[in-house]
Amino acid sequence: MVKVAVLGAAGGIGQPLSLLLKLNQNIETLHLYDIVNVPGVAADLSHINTNSTVRSFLGQQNLRTALDGIDIVIIPAGVPRKPGMTRDDLFKINAGIVRDLAAGIADACPRAFVLVISNPVNSTVPIVCEVLKQKGVFDPRRVFGVTTLDVVRASRFLRDADPSISAAEISVPVVGGHSGNTIVPLLSQTTPPLPASLLESRLSEITHRIQFGGDEVVQAKDGAGSATLSMAYAASRFATSLIDAIKGGPSTIEPTFIHLDADPQNAQSIRALGAGDLAYFAVPVQLGPNGVESIVPISTVSEAEAEALVVASEALAKNIEAGIKFVHIS
Numbered sequence: 275m276v277k278v279a280v281l282g283a284a285g286g287i288g289q290p291l292s293l294l295l296k297l298n299q300n301i302e303t304l305h306l307y308d309i310v311n312v313p314g315v316a317a318d319l320s321h322i323n324t325n326s327t328v329r330s331f332l333g334q335q336n337l338r339t340a341l342d343g344i345d346i347v348i349i350p351a352g353v354p355r356k357p358g359m360t361r362d363d364l365f366k367i368n369a370g371i372v373r374d375l376a377a378g379i380a381d382a383c384p385r386a387f388v389l390v391i392s393n394p395v396n397s398t399v400p401i402v403c404e405v406l407k408q409k410g411v412f413d414p415r416r417v418f419g420v421t422t423l424d425v426v427r428a429s430r431f432l433r434d435a436d437p438s439i440s441a442a443e444i445s446v447p448v449v450g451g452h453s454g455n456t457i458v459p460l461l462s463q464t465t466p467p468l469p470a471s472l473l474e475s476r477l478s479e480i481t482h483r484i485q486f487g488g489d490e491v492v493q494a495k496d497g498a499g500s501a502t503l504s505m506a507y508a509a510s511r512f513a514t515s516l517i518d519a520i521k522g523g524p525s526t527i528e529p530t531f532i533h534l535d536a537d538p539q540n541a542q543s544i545r546a547l548g549a550g551d552l553a554y555f556a557v558p559v560q561l562g563p564n565g566v567e568s569i570v571p572i573s574t575v576s577e578a579e580a581e582a583l584v585v586a587s588e589a590l591a592k593n594i595e596a597g598i599k600f601v602h603i604s
């Protein structure tokens with residue numbers, strides 16, 4: 275049984291995510307933290323007849339108790355995009371929010387697994403890691419940028435393109451980062467493999483849709499935020515896989531944005547394909563009781579994917595540097 279805290283639990287993602295976590299029978303305690311509205315969210319969820327206990331923590335003065343004894347911290351705290359914005363435009367506000375939450379984690383539950391949802395993930399994950407490093411508690415196997423929504427979208431969009439594909443069964447490694455052209459879906463490497471006809475005719479269109487899927491939701495919501503429900507589903511899926519792995523059970527392979535020191539040996543394959551000397555990259559990961567058990571090596575990609583990896587890496591280098599710098603100058 276595990277204890278989970280959601281930081282930003284009263285928000286658009288936080289609420290449906292907390293609902294899905296309340297349904298997870300392997301969670302015994304659910305701590306909901308926010309700077310607004312969280313007592314109501316917790317009271318509401320606490321009436322659902324699963325065995326977990328739900329507690330609310332309102333305001334910064336309660337962050338420490340919210341995190342005491344916690345095994346898994348999930349962070350959807352921060353502002354979402356409006357039309358016309360990039361994820362990088364969120365850095366100004368979200369970088370400081372995530373930095374302060376990471377400091378709280380380092381003090382209260384330094385061995386917790388940390389799942390970062392707040393954007394821009396390409397920078398917020400380095401921010402969390404740098405704070406944990408400064409406090410001497412960083413373990414690269416335990417910090418994850420949640421990129422599961424890219425994987426979820428990839429499988430769903432493939433079904434939109436070809437109804438013979440099962441969205442629930444096809445597995446697509448999506449690597450790189452979590453924004454625009456840093457998102458690199460390796461459609462040549464799906465399990466099961468895609469029909470050759472689809473690969474030939476619609477590859478670049480589907481790739482583009484996966485890379486910019488977030489924009490579809492931002493535009494449709496028209497100023498009222500970005501993906502929340504599909505994101506809650508994706509984060510719950512990742513958290514469930516991690517919980518299964520912590521318990522020592524079989525767990526699925528999940529792509530996630532991590533520090534590549536989590537498994538330097540297997541990181542070599544992705545470095546050779548285009549990640550170069552980047553410290554962080556989204557890679558398929560086998561989860562285990564300590565978090566990242568191993569990075570699943572990628573042996574080949576198509577020519578177009580190799581080019582996309584180079585483009586992604588150039589953009590990622592800047593995002594990662596921005597995150598690291600922020601911690602050291604602030």
Ligand SMILES: NC(=O)C1=CN([C@@H]2O[C@H](COP(=O)(O)OP(=O)(O)OC[C@H]3O[C@@H](n4cnc5c(N)ncnc54)[C@H](O)[C@@H]3O)[C@@H](O)[C@H]2O)C=CC1
Pocket residue numbers: 281282283284285286287288307308309310350351352353354355364368371390391392393394395420421422423424452499500501502505
């Ligand atoms: N990783 C991914 O794939 C995705 C990431 N996101 C990101 O998730 C973040 C949250 O999105 P939404 O839930 O839609 O936003 P929202 O505005 O609906 O909710 C954010 C919540 O964070 C809370 N918050 C703000 N500052 C806080 C602090 N210092 N401590 C604790 N809580 C704080 C707010 O009070 C609010 O309840 C955004 O940055 C968004 O870009 C969104 C979708 C997908």
Ligand SMILES: O=C([O-])CC(=O)C(=O)O
Pocket residue numbers: 354355361393423487488489491492500501
């Ligand atoms: O697009 C956004 O800003 C939110 C997000 O990360 C996504 O939906 O993938």
